[in-house]
Amino acid sequence: MTGVCKSKLLLLLVMAGLLLFTLLGKAADDTSLQLRELDIRQAQQAMADDRLTAVALSNYYLQQIETRNPQLHAIITVNPDLLTQARTLDEERQAGNVRGPLHGIPVLLKDNIEAREKMPTTAGSLALLNNYTGRDAAITKKLRASGALILGKANLSEWANFRSTRSSSGWSGVAGQTHNPYDLAKTPCGSSSGSAVAVAADLTLLAIGTETDGSITCPASINGVVGIKPTIGLVSRTGIVPISHRQDSAGPMARNVHDAAVLLTAMAGYDNTDASTTYALTKGVFGIDYSRRLEQIDIRGKRIGVLRGNAGFHDGVDQLFEQAIADLSSAGAVIIDGLEFAEAEDQDQYFGDYTNTLRHDFKRDLNSYLASLPEVPEQAANLDALIAFNKANAEREMPWFGQELFEQSAALIDFDDAEYGKTVAALTRITRNAIDTLLQEHKLAALIAPTRGAAWSIDKINGDAGSGGSSTYAAISGYPHITVPMGFIHHLPVGLSFMGTAFAEVELIQIAHVYEQTSQRRRPPPTQSRMIMP
Secondary structure (H helix, E strand, C coil): CCHHHHHHHHHHHHHHHHHHHHHCCHHHHCCCCCCCCCCHHHHHHHHHCCCCCHHHHHHHHHHHHHHHHHHHCCEEEECCCHHHHHHHHHHHHHCCCCCCCCCCCEEEEECCECCCCCCCCCCCCHHHCCCCCCCCCHHHHHHHHCCCEEEEEECCCHHHHCCCCCCCCCEECCCEECCECCECCECCCCCCHHHHHHHHCCCCCEEEEEECCCCCHHHHHHCCCEEEECCCCCCCCCCECCCCCCCCEEEEEECCHHHHHHHHHHHCCCCCCCCHHHHHHHCCCCCCCCCHHHCCCCCCCCEEEEEHHHCCCCHHHHHHHHHHHHHHHHCCCEEEEEECCCCCCCHHHHHCCHHHHHHHHHHHHHHHHHHHCCCCCHHHCCHHHHHHHHHHCHHHHCCCCCCHHHHHHHCCCCCCHHHHHHHHHHHHHHHHHHHHHHHHHCCCCEEEEECCCCCCECCCCCCCCCCCCCCHHHHHHCCCEEEEEEEEECCEEEEEEEECCCCCHHHHHHHHHHHHHHHCCCCCCCCCCCCCCC
């Protein structure tokens, strides 16, 4: 973490610490109220009973950040206006104005999501260290309207892990290496690393991540929390540093399915500055309260397809997957086993160009975002300027790995629009057909698979070394993907994935919730994280 960001963060945390015991009020004296691992319903009930305030809850998380963040590197900065905003929400509650279930609840934003406070949106890069946009992303506005408090910004894999093929997930030039709270030697996965770690380690109640391909679901799985990658178009991307307008999506991260559903409800909605939400508007999917759909649900008779092709890379994962299948069966689901995605004749041809399409999107979409900034930093005027900045600041920005994805994207002057369009159309067709065909032929409510394996050792020289992974088909197709804790391999958590067709969030969340309540596989990390396996 840079000296500037560190000093600001430490100053805010010290001030919060000095105020802690006077501001916690009744929550500090009420031994029946345990703030650790608090969920939304518990928090709202305590606030309604006058046993907790938004100020007290905010101070609890500030204290948690002060104590644990120096070890975990999950947080880049905290909101300097947090306590003032929390007092305002407490006053609203006292006046009888409760905006909804997120009223007074702190939410952490991944630091590629804009917020109007004096917090830069850095994407983890030193080139954007002073990127104070003074504006909210579309989802940030929605969160505020729902009564949520913006706690601060989370560390991430720099540029959402689209700078180098040898990157170490969770590392950024701004805040260094994020660590897995279950084992400090292990990766947090990425790119929404800090968001997942902060939720898992109880540095926040809720967090927002973003995903292009696996960046919500992988860190959620590997840090033992719930993550939802919504259907493209359900949530606006305006005000979020992009990789690909086709695949990017923000999504909730929480310690349980209910809380993730509440957060998704607040985030979803139409935005006339994001064309993808126009299509969602025509499908009538806005205005759904996902958490209310969890009341008195029953999955008996629902047909769930098992994707065996995503298993088989680790015996421990396979054993947990078998238990998950049994848990769903015991809840009354009808299990359709042994399914695989059908391969199209032209699949190899177009999957070979998959990363190339992302490079094409990245160059265009990032340059467009940078040009939209109220004050464009000279070193971040465009992708070429960023490449030059990284070279000039290689000791701080590239101490471990390079920027070949940046350079390859910048060099894509001969990738013409016709070929790009053909490739994108083919990839979308192949992945959507693969998912929809299984769902339709077998009359399935959902597909399940292991999200991926357990966390691997952090390796800043060779980069990430994970095995398995279930994110790509849902990512390319733009379809929803949910991961829920499935159990542990030794001391490390892994997740179970639920996937479906476009805008199938209601049914997927219901099934995921029943699985969670039936299995109860999550357990929190130790309050004192340590390096268990070097």
